[in-house]
Amino acid sequence: MKDSLDLSAINPGLSESSSLKHVCSNEILIRNQPYIISMSIHNSKQPQMDLEVEAKESADQWKGSFDVTAIETMTAKTGNFKSFNIFVSMLENAVNQESTSVSIDLFTYDDLETLRKKRQGQSGNIPNHPTNIQLANKRYLILTYNAEYDRIYYPLSLPYCGKPDPVILMQQIRQLTTENRLLKSRLESDVERSDIIRLQRECTRLKKENNEYRQQLSSNRSNNSKDQQQQQQIELLHQMIRTSEDALVKERAKITKNDDYKTLNNQVELLKTSERQLKSKVRSLTNEIALLKRNSLHHPTTVRSSSRVRPIHLHGYILTTILLIVALCYFER
Structure with a gap:
């Protein structure tokens, strides 16, 4: 299960106090063994990357810290230089398995020596038990970058830290529980605040719509009164037209009678x-x-x-x- 969290976006105060900017964690299956890989970025004086690998079944842990100089020197030695920010982005994509061009593998010292000899074209047996126990327990996280015509390996050395101490684990659990409660309370307050803001906006919108509806209602009433007045004026005009038509008909009848009378007089x-x-x-x-x-x-x-x-x-x-x-x-x- 992958987990990527930007603490500065959630809680600026927490980010400032702990100088922790970004946390990325995911469970990856490497050579049929589940590993939990976690990466965090600190920015106290200069950017620093903390990398932790834990075997899920045995609880063995390997940890390492890398600053800008160490990362950029290591990438320069591979012949394909990457800046600190670019390398962190590549590693994060590999941890979250979000890109097919980058992948992660975990090597022992023997695996790394075998890989080096294969690249150099050498052959020979690697001793099964190195003399240095720390070197034997060390792990190398290999970030592989698959380019179009090339494949580049970026090794990160992770010393063995042993199994987690129960006391330290309990402290970490208590610290994480406290931080979890703090984050939950702040998230709930943020949710409540966002709900209040949303309700205020909704109330403002409803008030605006209510005012618009009132204006429309008043304009409709005024329009209705105007329409009634216009209807009355139209009816009055119709009556005047009918009266004028009746008078015109009467006048025409009188004129017709006068014409008939004149005709009769002429005939007489x-x-x-x-x-x-x-x-x-x-x-x-x-x-x-x-x-x-x-x-x-x-x-x-x-x-x-x-x-x-x-x-x-x-x-x-x-x-x-x-x-x-x-x-x-x-x-x-």
């Missing part, structure tokens, strides 16, 4: 004129008939001969007279 005047003309014709015809009668009394022979000659004219006068009389009777009605 024409009829009266025709009546006067017909009356004058009737009088003239009556006088002519009377004259003809008188002439027939004084000159009967002439009348008979003339009656034979102009019988048609006499009948025409008579018919015309009758028609005029009928017309006059019609007009008088």
Whole structure:
């Protein structure tokens, strides 16, 4: 289980007091044996990396501390120089198994000597039991960097520290328990503070929305009152239009009646004129008939001969007279 923690991000006060900036820990299977590898970065005067390897089954421990000079000198000797920060980043990726280009292996002194002789092309047996017990118990953590056309090995020497002392373990457990409680309390306070901030923001947002809704409601009410006034004005205009249309219809009817009256008056005047003309014709015809009668009394022979000659004219006068009389009777009605 890997664990990577930046203490300065969680608790600045704790980071300042202990000068501990970063902690990285993970369980890795090396040659079918589980190991717990932990790495921490300190920054008291200058950056320093503490590396610890623990065999999970036997509880044996190997520890080592490396400053900037030691790391950069070691990388320079391999022929592929890496700065302290770059090397720490590479080692962290290897511990957390986050990159395929870097990996970790754990060598004994014999394994390292065998690797050196293979690289140098030498052959020979390595003694099974080195004379120095400390050298035999030492472990070398090998950080392997797989480049595109090359493979670089970065060795880190880790002296053997033995099995953990129960007293030291109990102290560490108590210290870790205290730090754990402190971190939990501060995290809970941070969570509560974040909840309060979140609730305050939510309250502010709700107040803002409430004010917006109130403004919308007031504007809608004013718009409704304006709409009612406009509707009343529209109804009043409709009534005025209907009244104007009724008045226009009445005026048109009056004008039509006046036109009919004028037409009838003109016809009456024409009829009266025709009546006067017909009356004058009737009088003239009556006088002519009377004259003809008188002439027939004084000159009967002439009348008979003339009656034979102009019988048609006499009948025409008579018919015309009758028609005029009928017309006059019609007009008088």
